[in-house]
Amino acid sequence: MTPDVWLVRHGETEWSRDGRHTGRTDLPLTAEGEEQARALAPFVSELGFDLVLCSPRARAQRTAELAGLTPFEVTEDLQEWDYGRFEGRTTADIHDELPEWSIWNGPWDGGETAEQVRARADRLIQRVRAAKAPGPAAVARVVLVGHGHFSRVTGARWVGAAVPAGRWLAFDTASWSALGWDRGVPVLTHWNVPAGPKSGLARR
Numbered sequence: 518m519t520p521d522v523w524l525v526r527h528g529e530t531e532w533s534r535d536g537r538h539t540g541r542t543d544l545p546l547t548a549e550g551e552e553q554a555r556a557l558a559p560f561v562s563e564l565g566f567d568l569v570l571c572s573p574r575a576r577a578q579r580t581a582e583l584a585g586l587t588p589f590e591v592t593e594d595l596q597e598w599d600y601g602r603f604e605g606r607t608t609a610d611i612h613d614e615l616p617e618w619s620i621w622n623g624p625w626d627g628g629e630t631a632e633q634v635r636a637r638a639d640r641l642i643q644r645v646r647a648a649k650a651p652g653p654a655a656v657a658r659v660v661l662v663g664h665g666h667f668s669r670v671t672g673a674r675w676v677g678a679a680v681p682a683g684r685w686l687a688f689d690t691a692s693w694s695a696l697g698w699d700r701g702v703p704v705l706t707h708w709n710v711p712a713g714p715k716s717g718l719a720r721r
Contacts, residue, residue: 519656519698520567520648520658520659521696521698522661522697523564523566523659523661523693523695523696524663524694525581525586525691525692526664526665526688526689526691527550527572527577527579527690528546528547528549528552528553528576528580529546529549529550529553529691530544530546530550530690531544531547533550533665535607536607536609537605538600538603538604538606538608538620539597539600539604539605540596540604540628541574541597542604542605543574544576545575546576546579550576550690551579551583553580553690553712554580554582557691557693558585561584561585561586564660565658566658566660567649567650567651567657567659568658568659568660569581569586569590569659569660570645571586571592571661572596572662572663572664573592573596574596574597577595577664578591578662580662580691581662584662592641595661595663595664595667597665597666598629598664599628600620600625600628601627601629602626602627603618604628621681621684632680635670635674635679635680638671638674638680642671642674645661665688668694669683669684669686669688670683671696672696675703675705676703676705677703686708688709689709691711692710692711693707693712694708694709694710695710
C-alpha cells in the first residue's frame with residue numbers, strides 16, 4: 518500500500534515576506550506567519566497522520582506546532598536549499614551581479630548544487646514511500662513540514678521530473694500540497710493550496 522503525502526510550507530518570516538533567499542538562517546515566524554500556521558490547524562485535526570517529518574529550522578517546527586502537526590520527527594533532509602553566498606539576497610539583487618542566475622540552473626557559489634538537492638529529495642522520497650500505517654489494510658498518511666524551494670524539488674522528483682521542473686511549482690508560505698497516486702503512477706493531486714475554510718486538506 519503506497520502512502521499519501523502532504524507537503525506543508527512554513528509560515529511567513531521577514532525574509533520570505535521580502536523575497537530574500539532563506540536557507541540555513543534560522544528566522545522566526547512573523548505575527549502573520551503564526552496566524553497562517555494556526556489557520557492550518559482545523560484541517561490537520563481532521564486529517565489523521567501516521568508520520569510527521571519536519572525540517573530542523575525553527576520556522577518549520579513552529580509552523581508544525583501551531584498547526585497541530587505534533588509529535589514530529591526532525592530530519593536534516595527536509596532543510597531548505599543551501600544558497601551559499603546568495604543567502605539573504607533577493608533575486609533582483611543577484612541579477613545585478615549575474616543577470617542569468619536562477620537557483621534552478623546556478624551557479625551555486627558556496628551552496629548546494631541541484632544534484633546535491635536532488636539526492637536529498639530522492640532519499641526523503643524513498644523513506645516516505647516505505648512508510649507503513651498501523652493497520653494491515655490502511656494507507657500511510659505522511660506530512661512533510663519544510664520550505665519553498667526544497668518542497669518544489671520534492672514535488673518534481675515525486676513524479677520523476679528533473680530538479681529544474683520545480684520552477685513551475687510555486688509554493689506559498691503556510692500552503693499545502695499533496696502527493697499521491699493514479700493507477701500506481703505517482704502524481705501531484707493538489708498543489709499550493711492555502712489554508713482556509715474551503716482548503717479541503719482533510720477531505721481529499
